[in-house]
Amino acid sequence: MSSDFYTTYIQPHSGIIIKICRAYTNTQEDFEDYYQEVCLQIWRSKDNFQQKSDWSTWVYRLAVNVCLTLLKKKKNNVQNFASDYLPPEMEEESKAFQDEDLSLLYDAIRKLSEIDRAIILLYLEEKSYQEIAETFNATSNNIGVRIKRIKERLKKLLHGKVN
Amino acid sequence: MEKSIESIWKKGFINQEALVAPKINALYEKKSINFVDKFIRDFKINLWAIGVFAFGPLFLGLVGNVLGLGMILSLSLWYLVYYGQKKLKVLKGLEKTNTSYDYIKQFDGWLKNTINGYTKIYRFVYPLVLIISTLCVWETFLKQEIINHYDSASLIWGIPKMGLIMVAIGAVLLSVFARKIYYFDMNLVYGSQFKKLREMIAEMEELRNEE
Numbered sequence: 001m002s003s004d005f006y007t008t009y010i011q012p013h014s015g016i017i018i019k020i021c022r023a024y025t026n027t028q029e030d031f032e033d034y035y036q037e038v039c040l041q042i043w044r045s046k047d048n049f050q051q052k053s054d055w056s057t058w059v060y061r062l063a064v065n066v067c068l069t070l071l072k073k074k075k076n077n078v079q080n081f082a083s084d085y086l087p088p089e090m091e092e093e094s095k096a097f098q099d100e101d102l103s104l105l106y107d108a109i110r111k112l113s114e115i116d117r118a119i120i121l122l123y124l125e126e127k128s129y130q131e132i133a134e135t136f137n138a139t140s141n142n143i144g145v146r147i148k149r150i151k152e153r154l155k156k157l158l159h160g161k162v163n
Numbered sequence: 164m165e166k167s168i169e170s171i172w173k174k175g176f177i178n179q180e181a182l183v184a185p186k187i188n189a190l191y192e193k194k195s196i197n198f199v200d201k202f203i204r205d206f207k208i209n210l211w212a213i214g215v216f217a218f219g220p221l222f223l224g225l226v227g228n229v230l231g232l233g234m235i236l237s238l239s240l241w242y243l244v245y246y247g248q249k250k251l252k253v254l255k256g257l258e259k260t261n262t263s264y265d266y267i268k269q270f271d272g273w274l275k276n277t278i279n280g281y282t283k284i285y286r287f288v289y290p291l292v293l294i295i296s297t298l299c300v301w302e303t304f305l306k307q308e309i310i311n312h313y314d315s316a317s318l319i320w321g322i323p324k325m326g327l328i329m330v331a332i333g334a335v336l337l338s339v340f341a342r343k344i345y346y347f348d349m350n351l352v353y354g355s356q357f358k359k360l361r362e363m364i365a366e367m368e369e370l371r372n373e374e
Contacts, residue, residue: 014184015176035184044366102175105168124172154168 009046010039013059016125020060023109023117024067034070038063061135064118071114108157112150119143120150195263198363199270202356203254206247209352214244220295227303236295239288246284250277264367271364278349286341290334297330 010017021034041062049058109117115136122132129140129147136143166174217240224233250273257269301309301322310321317324337344350357 011184018184019176099171099175101166101171105171105175124169151168158168 005043005046006039009055010042010059013056016056016060017063019125020063020067020118020121022106023121024071024114026110030074034067037070038066041066057131057135060122064121068114068118104158105154108154111157112153116146116150116153119146120154123147123150194363195267195270196259198267198356198359199254199257202270202353203251205353205356206251206254210244210247210251213240213247217241217244224299227299229299229302232295232299232302236292239291243281243284243288246280250280267360267364267367271360274360278345282342282345285345286338289337289341289344293333293337294330297326301326 017035017038021031021038025031025034042059045062049055053061109120112120119132119136122135127135129143132138132147133140133143138146217237220233220236220240221230222233224230224236227233254270254273254277257266257273259266306321309318309323313323319327
C-alpha cells in the first residue's frame with residue numbers, strides 16, 4: 001500500500017475506522033490488528049468501489065464487515081469474547097481512552113450484539129435514520145425503534161448514569 | 164448532572180488523542196508468524212499420525228506371520244517421520260527477526276526444499292508399500308492356493324509371473340508419478356494453507372512494489 005493511498009483515501013476516514021475498531025476489540029493489540037486489517041482490506045478492495053455510495057459510507061461498511069469477520073474468527077478460538085462478561089484484565093486493558101465516560105460508554109457498547117454496535121456507532125456519528133436503514137437493508141422506522149432499544153440497553157449497562 | 168450518550172461521545176472525541184491511528188507498518192508481521200506457527204502445528208500432527216499409523220503394518224505383520232515385511236513397512240514410515248522431524252528443527256530455526264517478507268520467503272524456500280526431499284523418499288516408499296502389501300497378502304492368504312493351482316513353470320518364487328509383472332509395472336509407475344501423487348496428497352492436507360501462502364506472498368510483493 002503506498003503512503004499516497006493511505007494519506008488520500010484512508011487517513012481522512014481514520015477517525016471512523018478507529019471508532020469502529022475500538023467497538024469490536026478489547027485490547028490495544030487487537031485494536032491495532034483490526035485497524036491494520038481494515039486498512040489492508042480497503043486497499044485490497046479499492047477496485048471494487050463502484051461509486052454507488054460515498055467513499056466514506058463504503059469505508060464504513062467495509063470496516064464493520066472486516067471487524068465482524070475478525071470477531072467471528074476470534075470467537076472460534078476464544079469463548080465469551082463478546083459476552084456480557086469481560087475478564088478483569090481485559091476490562092482493564094479496554095480503558096484505552098483518557099476520557100473516563102467515553103471509556104465506560106465503549107465498554108457498554110462492546111456488550112451489545114455485533115449488529116447493534118454497528119447501528120449505534122452510525123447513530124452516534126450522526127448519520128440519518130435513512131442512511132442507517134440503507135446500510136442495513138431495513139426501514140427507517142425499524143432503525144428508529146432499534147436505536148431506542150439500544151439506547152435503553154446502554155442506559156441499563158451504564159447503571160442509569162446517562163439519560 | 165446526567166449526560167446523554169450522544170454528549171459523552173462528542174465530548175470524548177473532542178480530545179484528538181482518542182483518534183490517533185496506529186502506525187501501518189509490519190502489516191504482515193504477525194500474520195506470517197501465525198501462518199508458520201499454524202503450519203508447524205499441522206505438520207506435527209501429521210507426523211504424529213504417520214508415526215502412530217506405522218504401528219499398523221508391524222501389528223498386521225505379527226498377526227499374519229509376516230513380521231519381517233511388516234517391519235520393513237513400519238520402518239520406512241518411521242523414516243518419513245524422522246525426516247520430517249529433522250526438517251521441523253530447521254523450520255523452527257528460521258530467523259524471525261527478519262522482515263515478515265523475508266520470513267515468509269524463507270518459509271517458502273523451506274517448504275519447497277522439504278517437498279523435494281519427501282518426493283525423493285516417496286519414489287521408494289510408494290513402490291515399497293505396493294510390493295510389501297502384495298507380498299503380505301500373497302504370503303498370508305494366497306500362497307498355498309496359488310501353488311496348488313498353477314504349474315511350477317508359470318511361477319517365480321511361488322508367485323505367478325503375470326502377477327509379478329503387474330506389481331513391477333505398478334511399482335515403476337508409482338515411482339515415476341511419485342511427485343504427482345505426493346502433491347495430490349499434500350494438497351488434500353495443506354491445500355488451503357498453500358493457497359493462502361501464495362496469496363500472502365503475492366500481496367506482500369505487490370505492497371513492496373508500491374512503496
